[in-house]
Amino acid sequence: MEQFGRLFVALGEELxxxxxxxxxxxxxxxxxxxxxxxxxxxxxTSADMSxxxxxxxxxxxxxxxxxxxxxxxxxxxxxxVLHETIDQLRVIAREYGVNLELHVDGKYEPVLxxxxxLKSALLALGYALIEALPASEMPQLNLQFAAHRTKYGIVxxxxxxxxxxxxxxxxxxxxLAGRAKQPLTGSLPGSSAGLFVADMLLQSxxxxxxxxxxxxxxxxxxxxxxxxxxxxx
Numbered sequence: 648m649e650q651f652g653r654l655f656v657a658l659g660e661e662l663x664x665x666x667x668x669x670x671x672x673x674x675x676x677x678x679x680x681x682x683x684x685x686x687x688x689x690x691x692t693s694a695d696m697s698x699x700x701x702x703x704x705x706x707x708x709x710x711x712x713x714x715x716x717x718x719x720x721x722x723x724x725x726x727x728v729l730h731e732t733i734d735q736l737r738v739i740a741r742e743y744g745v746n747l748e749l750h751v752d753g754k755y756e757p758v759l760x761x762x763x764x765l766k767s768a769l770l771a772l773g774y775a776l777i778e779a780l781p782a783s784e785m786p787q788l789n790l791q792f793a794a795h796r797t798k799y800g801i802v803x804x805x806x807x808x809x810x811x812x813x814x815x816x817x818x819x820x821x822x823l824a825g826r827a828k829q830p831l832t833g834s835l836p837g838s839s840a841g842l843f844v845a846d847m848l849l850q851s852x853x854x855x856x857x858x859x860x861x862x863x864x865x866x867x868x869x870x871x872x873x874x875x876x877x878x879x880x
Contacts, residue, residue, distance in 0.1 A: 663701055670694035692739050696774055699735075700841055703767040707847035718764045718851045722757035722874035725794045725803045732769040733792055736777065740790070745777050750793040750861070758801050758871035761852050765871075768848040769803070772856070772867060775841030776805055793861045799870050804859050806866030809834055814858045817867075821846070842867070 673691035710718070733747050740747050773790070780788045791806045811833040823830035824843045831839050846856040849869050859868035 663698060666694050666698050666701070670698065688738075689742055692742050696739050699767075699770050700774055700844065703771040703841070703844045703848060706764065706767060707844050707851070710847070710851045718761035718848075720759045720761060720852060723760040723762050723765060723871075724757055725755060725801050725871065726751045728760075728762070728766050728769065729792045729794060729803060732766060732773060735770060736773045739774065740777050743777050743781050743788070745780050745788040745790055748789060748791045750791055752795065755794060755796065755801050757874040759852075759874050760854075760871050764848050764852055765803075768845040768856075768869075769805075771841035771848070772805055772845040773841075775835070775837075775839050775845075776807060776809075776867075778841075779809075779835040779837060779839070780807060791861065791864060791866070795861065797870065800872045802859065802868050802870050804861060804866050804868030806859075806861045806864040806868075809865050812858055812865045817858045 670691050673687045673694065677687050677691070729749060729751065733749055736747060773792075776790055780790065789807060792804075793806060794801060794803050796802070812835075816831060816834050820831040820834075820839065821843065824839075828838060829836060831842070835842070842856070845867075849856050852871075854869050854871060856867055856869055859866060861868075
């Protein structure tokens with residue numbers, strides 16, 4: 648099994664080169680021709696999105712090949728990571744007609760997480776939801792990024808009008824991931840690969856993705872422990 652994992656890592660690294668070339672060539676074409684059609688922007692955005700997802704997948708795959716390996720945890724600002732994630736997702740969201748909203752009430756202490764791993768997980772989750780929302784046929788496509796406090800820690804999540812999204816549906820989807828074309832049929836169309844990549848990365852931080860709600864809106868969330876818990880170790 649480890650041999651196949653290493654093969655996939657090598658293949659993934661090979662796939663990154665043509666994607667990088669496509670993205671940069673499309674970017675260059677836009678710089679040289681100010682009147683270039685929006686198709687160049689869409690090509691660049693799609694290639695960049697695929698690169699980010701591939702990077703996240705490779706990180707989760709490499710961690711999965713070392714069951715005992717965990718990402719080193721450090722104090723991380725949830726609000727800052729959510730801000731940066733939204734900034735990176737704005738272009739692709741605009742292409743899909745999805746409006747991104749941020750809800751962070753008050754100030755929160757840093758949480759224990761791996762900065763790059765958490766950001767990669769949120770980007771992968773964001774890509775999956777942005778791609779899925781247009782198929783919902785809602786008049787307005789809104790994706791809310793939110794952070795709030797619970798007695799278990801700081802919750803970071805993404806929420807929207809996702810039909811039939813329940814913890815049971817998510818558990819079934821995880822069991823079907825990689826075996827069905829639409830593991831979350833009825834809730835999210837497509838493979839939802841970014842969703843499961845995000846979950847794998849969060850598990851490497853001793854956390855996990857779950858179905859949650861924010862202001863009665865369903866979505867996906869992760870609960871992260873405050874960094875001050877380090878003092879208790």
